[in-house]
Amino acid sequence: MAHRLAVISGGGTGIGAAAAQALADDGYQVWIIGRRAQVLAEAARRISERCGRPDAVVSVAADLTDPVEVDRVRDTVGDQPVDVLVNNAGAYVRAAADATTADTAANWRATFDVNVVSAVLLTEALRPVLRRPGGRVILMSSIAAQRGGGGPYSAAKAALHGWVFDLAARFGPEGITANVISPGYVADTEFFTGRMTPQGHQSRVDATLVGRAGTPDDIAAAVRYLASPAAGFVTGQIIGVNGGSVYGR
Structure with a gap:
């Protein structure tokens, strides 16, 4: 696995950081991308230290909803072949309590920007340098896409499901795979910061088959x-x- 490159958006915390650790442990050079430079730099240092390679992880601060910043990421990658692209960046964008029509429009657009447009822009920007054959594109969705309950967040994550079918058909002849991972309730992330109650946690645990x-x-x-x-x-x-919260279909 030496000299293989993985690019992970939203790689500074939670699922993204865990994925970065796993791939760094497997010998990949990992680039983690996100908005918060200090959080990314600390994650890069920690993950590199744990895998025993001082420069295993590189952090790149960028807003992936901004085409100009995505182009800067592409230019930074240069001509290096990208073996694995993990589009993990995303967020639940809170709506105003008494939303006007304009508020609703802004909330939906912001939700799609951070969860869908960011993945589209990064994938399209790096498409020319995805390894052929053997490249991997992974999109991070959510159980909310399959059972609802998240309003625009559910809709945005579901959009990734439709898009991955297009990606798979487009990239397949070039030897590149494209898949979606749809996580259920993952407690140790920033996603539920300020929103999770003990009762909410327990209800989500009870909904699993594995407890x-x-x-x-x-x-x-x-x-x-x-x-x-x-x-x-x-x-x-x-x-x-x-954990069996939603059965496969």
Whole structure:
């Protein structure tokens, strides 16, 4: 795995950082991208230290909803082949309590920007340098796409499901796979900061068949599999990692 490159958006915390650790442990050079430079730099230092390679992880601060900043990321990557692209960046954008029509429009657009447009822009920017054959494109969705409950967030994550079918068909002849990972409830992330109650946590745990919340490492294990040669025949799939909260279809 020496000299193979993985690019992970939203790689500074939670699932993104766990995926970065897993791929760095497998010998990849990992680039993590996000808005918060200090958080990214600290994650890069920590992950590199843990995997025993001082420069295993490189941090790149960028707003991936901004085409100009995405082009800067592409220029920074240059001509290096990208073996694995993990579009993990995303967020739940809170709506105003008494939203006007303009507020609603702004909330939906912001939600799609951060969860869908960011993935589209980064994937299209790096498309020319995806490794052929053998490249991997992974989109991070959510159980909310399959069972609802998140309003614009559910809709945005569901949009990734439709888009991955287009990606798989487009990239397949070039030997590149494209898949979606759809996590269930993962407790140890920033996603629920300020929004989770003990009752909410327990109800989500009770909804699983395995009786526990997921961890970032559970999702990183799926990333690691899809990035591996073992997954070369897997493409155009929605892979639920949710403890049985929602059955596969």
